[in-house]
Amino acid sequence: MDLKKLFGYEGKNVVITGSASGMSKSATELLLELGANVYAIDINKIDLPVTKSFQADLSKKEEIDKIIKELPDKIDALFLCHGIAFFPGKELLVQKVNFYSQKYMTEQLLNRISDKGSITYISSVGGFGWEQVYNKAVELINLPSWEEAMKWYEEHPELIQSAYVFAKQCLESYVTYKCMSKEFIDRKIRINAINPGDTTTGLTEDFNRSTSPNGDLKEGEEMISNIFLKSWNGYAAEAKDMGYPMVVVGSDICSYMSGQLIYIDYGLTSTWKSGALLAQSSKTIEELSEEANN
């Protein structure tokens, strides 16, 4: 079996953002190995032998519009991976980087995505519980322009207060809402997101610092470890633990997969869900397993 053929990237045009570092850099390395023509975009310099790289601030509509003109007419797979951590005062910036620019790029590039092509995002376990803001997220998603969206954000300070979480929840809502909408399903364009758990990347220091109320690196590291690792005596993932599966999701291997939010967290969010369900039903695991066995 020819593995490159199985993935289906050989000679195909792939656009990927955030490739200067972390998960997206790992993904880009694999895409190159699999023979894709990679067009990579980042605010920082990309030091990989891609077909073409672009340096742009994707929080800015003008910069996105400029790059879009330079991207190929036909795109087989699009990966939107750029992201930042949240610091107070950056609520709107986080919405623009971590969600709105990704929605905007998707919609601006949609007519260039080939039939049966794929769009894959990097969301986060941080978006867990996205169902609770779904109606609001859909309201935002349905606004027709960047300018109207910015106005909506201004009018909803309470939602963007939990900046990182809300942006990722919007991304997950977007995948869920759009996967079978006409513009995607008529041309069988697949749309999915991976939801990584704690991963050591270029963002780790910012995540640690921003999690501590005092901006203390050590304290933040401990807090993150308590939330994401302690309960399973776990360890942080490496960038490739996310980047490689994402490449699989966007490939022909997953040709029947769309609308999925794929948690890559060793099962952590499943245990959160299990806990919530058990609390709701107020039944113990033993009672539930007894019921299942009868």
Ligand SMILES: NC(=O)c1ccc[n+]([C@@H]2O[C@H](COP(=O)([O-])OP(=O)(O)OC[C@H]3O[C@@H](n4cnc5c(N)ncnc54)[C@H](O)[C@@H]3O)[C@@H](O)[C@H]2O)c1
């Ligand atoms: N690291 C984690 O623990 C973790 C967990 C869950 C989700 N994520 C998400 O994974 C994605 C990838 O991040 P990472 O962890 O690999 O971090 P990273 O910092 O290594 O990579 C993010 C990339 O995005 C680029 N970027 C940031 N702002 C940009 C902008 N305005 N315009 C263009 N490029 C910009 C950065 O320069 C960087 O190269 C992000 O969306 C992040 O939210 C990370």
